[in-house]
Amino acid sequence: MMEPGLYHLLFISAALFFIGVFGFFTRRNLITMLMSIELVLNSVNLNFIAFNKYLWPNRLDGLFFSIFVIAIAAAEAAVAIAIIINLYRSHQSIDVENAEEMKF
Amino acid sequence: MNLISLIGLPLLTAVAILLMRNPQQVKWTALIGATLQFALAFALLFTFRNERAAGNEAQMLFELQYNWFPSLHISFHLGVDGISVAMILLTAFVVIAGVLVSWNVTKMTKEFYFLLILLSFGAYGFFISLDLFILFFFLEIAVIPKYLLIGIWGSGKKENAANKLALMLMGGSALVLVGLLGVYFGSPERTFDLISLSQLHIPITVQKICFPLLFVGFGVFTALFPFHTWVPDGHSSAPTAGSMFLAGISMKLGGYGCLRVATYMMPDGAKEYANIIIVLSTIAILYGAFATMMQKDLKYINAYSSVSHCGFVLLGIGMLTKTAMTGAVMQMVSHGLMTALFFAVIGMIYERTHTRQVNEMGGLLKVMPFITTVLFIVGLCSLGLPGLSGFVAEMTILMGSWQQPDTFHRVATIAACMSIVVTAVYILRAIGQTAMGPIKAEFSNLTDAAWNEKLAAVILIAGIIAIGIAPFWLNDLVSPAADIIMHKVAGK
Amino acid sequence: MNDFLILMKSELVITLILFVLLIIKVGTEMKNDRFLSLVQFLLLANFIAGFFFNEAGSLFGGLFTTNALMTFQKSILSLGVYLISLLFADWLKKSEHMPEFFILMLSALLGMFFMISSGSLLMFFLSLELSTIPVAAMANFDLEKKIASEASMKMILSSAFSSGILLFGISLIYGATGTISFTEMPALLDGSPLQILAFVFLFGAFAFKLSVVPFHLWTADVYEGAPIAVSSFLSVISKGSIAFILLTALYKVFGPMHNVWYNMLMILSIATMVIGNLFALRQQNMKRFLAYSSIAQVGFILVGLSGNSFEGISSVVYFVLIYTFSNLAAFGVAGVISQQTGKERIDDYKGLYQTNPFISWILALALFSLAGIPPTAGFFGKLFLITAGAAKGNYFFITMAALNLIVSLFYYLRVIRAVFMDKNEQPIEKINMHPSTKLGMIICGAGIVFVGLLSWIYDYIVALTV
C-alpha cells in the first residue's frame, strides 16, 4: 500500500472545504451550518499539516497554526451556540429561514 | 493692510451673532459687522490704489503666506490684485444691502444672519486666496449656507430648489476638485500655490484634461449653459437676501474662478476650448434673454436675465482679449450690484403686494414711488442704459470681442449685441406691467419703502452709478490685472 | 522583561482594566452609574496613557511589533471607546449587564490592539478572532429583542465563514511561501497565481470586516439589529482597526503585489461607494442609513489606501480619526433619540431643530463632516484621501470618487432637511441627556471642527508615518 502524497491530501482538504461551504449554503438548520464551518476549518488544518509535512518540514508553523485554529474554532462554536440558543428563545426555532426579518 | 482682517471680521461677526440674546441685538450686530466690512473693503481699495500709485508693480499686493498642511504643499496664501479688489468691493456692497433688506426676518433670526455672514466669509476668502486648496475650501464653504437659507427661509418649492442648487453646485465643485488634483499631480512641481503654478508650465496634455474640468466646474456656479438650471429655481424660491447673495456674490465665484484659476493657470487649455466657451456663452446670452420674455414671475424674470448677463461674463473670458476680459470683470461687478438691487426691489414689492406675478400688479408707481423708481433704475441698468454700470461693462465686452477679427467671433459678438434689444423688451414688459398702467384697487393703500429698504437701495444704486458715470476707476483697477492674465495667454 | 512592559504597554493597560472590571463585577455590588463613571475614568486614563512611554520594537521573535504610528492608531481606538462610554451613558445605565458590555468591548479592543501590532499571520488571525467573537456576543446584548438575536446570528455565522475563507487563504500562502511572518513574507512574494489566489482569499476576510462590497451584506442587518452602542463600535472601532492593519498588510507585507491590489482596490472601492450610496438613498431607519453611509465611507478609505504612499498611510489614519468623531457623533445622536423616544426613522426626525437645537447642530456637524463639507474635518479627511488616491493620475477613479461625493451629499442633506426644514405636528420632544453624553457630543463636535483646521494634527500623523 503506497503512502499518500501532498496532492492526495490537498485534494481531500479541497473537497472538505467545498463540502463545508456547500453545507453552509444549503443547510437550513443553524447547528448544521455551524458544523459545515467546522468542516471548512478542518480542511484548513489539513492543508497546514500537509504543507508543513511535505513542503517545509523543518519549521513547525503549520502545526502550531492548526492547533490554534482548533482552539479558536472551539471558542467560536461556543459563542455561536450561545447565540443560537438565544435565537431559539426568541424565534422558537433554529431554522435560518425564520430569521430573515431585516432585509433591503 | 492685513488681509486676514477681511476674513477674520465676518468670522467674528458670525460668532458674535451666535452669542446674541434677542433678534434685535442680532440684527444690529450683523449690521455693524456688515458696515465694518464695507469700510474695510474701501480701506482695501484705497490702500491698494496708493500702493499702485506708489509704484508697487507686484502682481499681488498684501501677500501673506502661512504653512498649512505643508506635507501636501498647501499653504494659507493670501493676496489681492485689481480683480480681487473689485470683487471684494462688490461683496461688501451686497452684504450690507442684504443685511438691511432682511431687517424684518422674524423666523430664526439668529440663524438667518449667522448664515448670511458665513456666506460672506466664504466669498471674501475665495476672492483673496492664492492657494488652490483654500480657494476650493472657501468655494465649498459658500454652498451649504445657501442650501439652508433657501430651504428654511425660502418660499414655494423650496426644498427641491435647495436640493437642486446644493447638488449642482457641489457637482461643479467636484469637477473643480478633480481638475485641481489633476493640476497638482500633473504640474512639474507638486504645489497648490496658484502663483507658482502659473509660473510653471503645466504640460499641454494635462491642460487639455483639466481646463474643461475646472472651467465647467466653475461655470456651473456662474450659470454656464446648460448647467444653469439651478439658477431660476434657486433664486426664485430663496428669501430676498438669499437671492441677492446667490446672484450677487455666489455666481461671481464661478466667473472669478474661470478667470483666475482656469484661464490664468492653463492658457493653452483656454485657447484650446475658447470657441466652445464662446458658443455656449452666446447661447446662454440669447437663450436666457428669450426665455426671460416668457416669464411672468418677477424673480424668474431676473433669474433668467441673470443667465443672460452672466453669459456676457463667460463670453468676455472666452474672447481672450484684454478688453473683453476687463469687461467680463466689470460685468461681474455690475451684474452683482444690479441683480442684488433687482432682487431687493422684488422682495420689497412682494412684501407689500404678496404676489410676484407681473400680470397681477399694475400702477404701483402711484403708491410706492420710491420702490418703483428703484425698479426703473435697475431695469434701465439691466438693459444697458448709459450712466449706469451695465452699459459700461457690456460695451467693454463687445468692444473687446470685436477685436477678434474672424467671422466666428464676429457672429458671436453680433448675436450678443442682439440680446440688448431682447433685454429691452422683457425689462420694459416687466416694468410696464408692474409700475405703470392703472392701479388695482387692492394695492391702492400700500406703503412705500421703509428706512432700511431705502438705505439698502441707495447703497446699491450708488455703486451702480459710480461705475456708470466714472468707469475709469474700475477700469484702472481691473485692466492691469487682466493684462497680466492676457500676457500669460498670449504666451509672452 | 523591561521592554516587554514598555512595548506591550497599551495591551497591558487594557488587560489591567479588564481584570479590574472583572473583579468589581464579581466581588462587589457597585451601582451602575458609579461603575460607569469609574469605567469612563479608566478609559480616559487609558487614552491619555497612550501618549507616554512609547517605544518602537518587536517581541517574541517578531510576533508582536510596535512603533509610534501603531501606538497612535491604538490611541485613536481607545479614544473611540472612551467616547462610546460617554455617548451611550443613558443606555448603559439602564442595562443590568453593563459590566459585561465593557468587558466584552475591552477584550475586543485588546484583540484589535494585538491585531494592529501583529507581526505574523498567526498573531493576526488570533487577534482578529479575539476582536470579532466578543462583538458578536455584544450584538446580542438586548437579549429579549428578536432582531438583536437575528443580527448576532448573522454576524457570528458570516464571520465564522469569513474566517474559514481567511484561514484557507493563509494556508495557501503558507504553502506557497513557507512562512507566516510579515517580515519574511515580502521577499518570497512573486505574484504567482497561487499567491494571487491566496491573497484574494485573505483580502476577502479583510473586506468582510471592512464591509467592502460585495462582502458587506451582513453590515446593515447587524447594525440595525444590534444596540446602537454596538453598531457604533462596529462601524468605527473595528473598521478603524481593520483599516490600520490593512495598511500594514498591503503596504508592508503584500507591497510586491501592489499592481494587483491597486486594481482590486479601485474596482472594490468604486463598487463600494456606488452600492453604499445607492442603498443609503432609500433607507428610512436611521441605523440602517448610517450603516450604508459608513459602507460608502469605506469606499473612500479604499481610495486613500490605493495611493500606496506615505500620503496613503497618513491620510487613512487621519481620516479614521475624523471618522471616529463624525460617525460617533451621528450614532450618539441617533442613540440618544432612540433611547429616549424609541424613534429610529428619519421621518421622526422632522422638526427636531425646533425642540432640540443642540442635538440638531451636533447631528448637522456630523453629517456635514461625513459628507465632506468644509469647514468640518471631514472635508479635509475626504480631500486628503482623494489626493492620496489621485497620485496615480487615474482620472476615471478620481472622478468616480468625486461624483459619489455628490450622491452621498444628497442623502445626508435628506436628514438635514428633515431636521431643519420639514414641518412636523408632533416633533421629538425636548430631550434631557445624561451630562456625560453631552460631554461626549461636545468632544465630538470640537473634534469635527478643529481636527481639520488645526493642520498640526495632520502634520503629526505625517511625522509618525515617515
Next chain:
Amino acid sequence: MNDLLQIRVLQVLPLGWDLGWALILIPLLPLAGFLLLGLFGRKYLQRSSGILATLLLLSSTVLSLYTAYGYFFEFGKVDGIYQKIIPFQFTWLQFSPGVSIDMGVILDPISVMMLVVVSFISLMVHLYSLAYMKGEERFPTYFAFLGLFTFSMLGLVMSSNIFQMYFFWELVGVSSFLLIGYYYDRPSAVAACKKAFIVTRFADLGFLIGILVLAFYAGTLDFNTLIQRLTSTSAPEFQAAIASSFLGVSALTWALVLVFIGGAGKSAMFPLHIWLPDAMEGPTPVSALIHAATMVVAGVFLVARLFPVFSMSPPALDVVAYTGIFSALFAALIACTQTDIKRVLAYSTMSQIGFMMFALGVSGWGGENGLGFTASMFHLFTHAMFKALLFLGAGSVIHFIHSNEMKDMGGLRKYLPVTHITFLIACLAISGVPPFAGFFSKEEILLAAFNHNPAIYWTALITSGLTAFYMFRLYFSVFWNKEATVHGEHHGEGGFAMMLPLVLLAAGAAFAGFIPFGNFVSTDGKPLESAFHLQFSIAPVLLGLAGIFTAMWLYKKQNDRPASIAASLSGFYKAAYHKFYMDELYLFITKKILFNLIGRPAAWFDKNVVDGMVIGAGNTTQAISEKIKQFQSGKVQQYAIYFLAGVIGLAVLFIYIWK
C-alpha cells in the same frame, strides 16, 4: 482721485472766449435741474419747480447763444474756414490703446447751430409748459424729465467721440421714453413709450455694430481722427475698410449703413417710423420738443456729423437718399388722411425729416456739391422753428377743446386769435410759401435734388405739394370749417406763458429764412453762396399754392366733398388711413414670431429638457437603488454565497484576465 481723470485741453480758445466752463455748464445746468427736481421735487419744490427749471434753462440758452456768437463771428473762422474746435476732452473709458471713450466738446458749425436750436426750443417748451402743465400732480417730475432730456440732447450735439454720442443717444431715448410714458396710468401711453423705446433700441443695435466696425477699421472712436483716417484715400485704415468686404459690400459701406439704421430709428424713417405717431401720447409740449424739433432730427445730425465719411461711400449715400425721399412721400400720404391733429403733425414731421435726409443723400462734398448738406441743415433749423410752433399751437387748441380729434374742432379762430395767426404763419412756412422760413430751406433742398437726381426731385416736388395740402386741411378744419361748439367756461389761450413762446417761434418761422445760412454751415466750412434762381422756385411755390387752395376748397366750409373723394378712392384711402398697415405688420412679427416661435420654445426647452435632464438624473438614481435592493435579501446564506462569488470572481479576474 484726480490721478484718474485728466482733462486734456486740446485747443486753447482765443483770449476772452475761454468758454471752457460755459461749455460744460450748457448741458450741466439742465442736468442739475433734473437731479434737483428728481430728488427733492415732490417734497419741497411742488410749486416752484417749473420756474426753477426754466431759469436754469434760460441761463444755459444764454450761454449757448453766447457761444454761437463767439464761434460764428469771433474765433470760429480761421482764414475763411470754420474750424472743428475741441476745447477739451477727458478719457472716460480706455478700451485699448487708441480706442477709448473720450468725453469732450466739439465746436463746429452744425454742433453750435444745434446748440442754439435745442436750447432755444427747449426754453420755449419750458415756458409753455409752465402754464400748460399747471396743476399736474407730477409737475416737478415733468420738468425733471425735461431737464434730463435737454441735458442728453445738448450732450449729444456736442459729442466729440462717436461712443460719447451713442452714450447720449441712449439717454435721449430713455428720456423720451419717460416723457411719452408721463401719463403712466394710461395703458395707451404705456404701450406707446414701450414701443418707442424698443423700436429705437432695435435701430440702435445697428448703430452700435456700426460703431464697432468703424472703430475696428479706424482704430479710434474720436470723430476728428476717425474722419481724417477714413476720408483720406491714402490712409491704410481707409484702404482696409474699402478692401475688406462682406456680401460684396465694402466694410465701410456696411458700417455707414448700420450707423444710418440707428439714425433712421431715431428720426422715424421708414420702416422704423411706427413709434412716432404713437409717441404723441405724451404731453403736447413734449411732442413739440422731442418728437418735432430736436430728438427726431438726431438721426439727421448723426449723418451730418459723419457726412465726410458718408461722402466717401456713394452706396451709403444712396441708401440715405432713397430712404429719405420714400419716407417723405409715404408720411405725406398718410398725413392727408389722419384725423387726430397731433398725428397729422407727427406724420408731417416724419415727412419733413425725410426731406432733410434725402437732402444729405443727394449732397456731395465741398463747394457747390455740398449744397444738399447746407440745405438739410438749414431745413433742420427752420423746421425746428415752425414745427415746434405747430405743436405748441396744437397744444393750446387741445388745451382749449380737450380733444385731439379734428371733428370736435372748427371755427376756433375767434376764441384763439393768437394761436390762429401763429398757426397760420407756421403752416405757410411749412408749405414753402415765400417769404416764410420754410420756403428758403425747401428751395435749396429741391435745388440740390434737382442737380443730383431728377427722380428724387420730382417726388420731392409732389410731396411738398401734398405737404401744403394736408397742413391747410388741418388749419382750415381746426380754425374755420364748422362753427365752434364751446360748452361751459373756458380758459382762453392759457395766458402769457403760453402765448409768448408762440409769438417768438412765429417770428422765427417768419424770418429765419433770411439768415444767409450757407455762410455758416457747409460741408467744408467755406462759406457757400446759396443763389436763388427765381424760375426754379416757380414750380414748387405754385404746387404749394395749389395744395393750399384745394384744402381751402375742401375744408374751409363744412361740406361732403372730402367724404365723397375719400369714398371715390376708397381702397387707397383706407390703406393710407390705416398707415398702410405697418403696425399690424410689426405686431405680427413681434407677437407671432419673436414670442411664439422663439421665446416660448426657449422657455419650454429650458423647463422640460435642460431641467428635465437634472431631475431625470436624480430619478434614475432613485430607481436604480430601488431595483438593486433584492441584493440585500436578509438571507445569511445568500450573503455567504455573494462573499464566495466575490472572492472567486476577483481571483479569476486577476489570475486570468487582468494580469
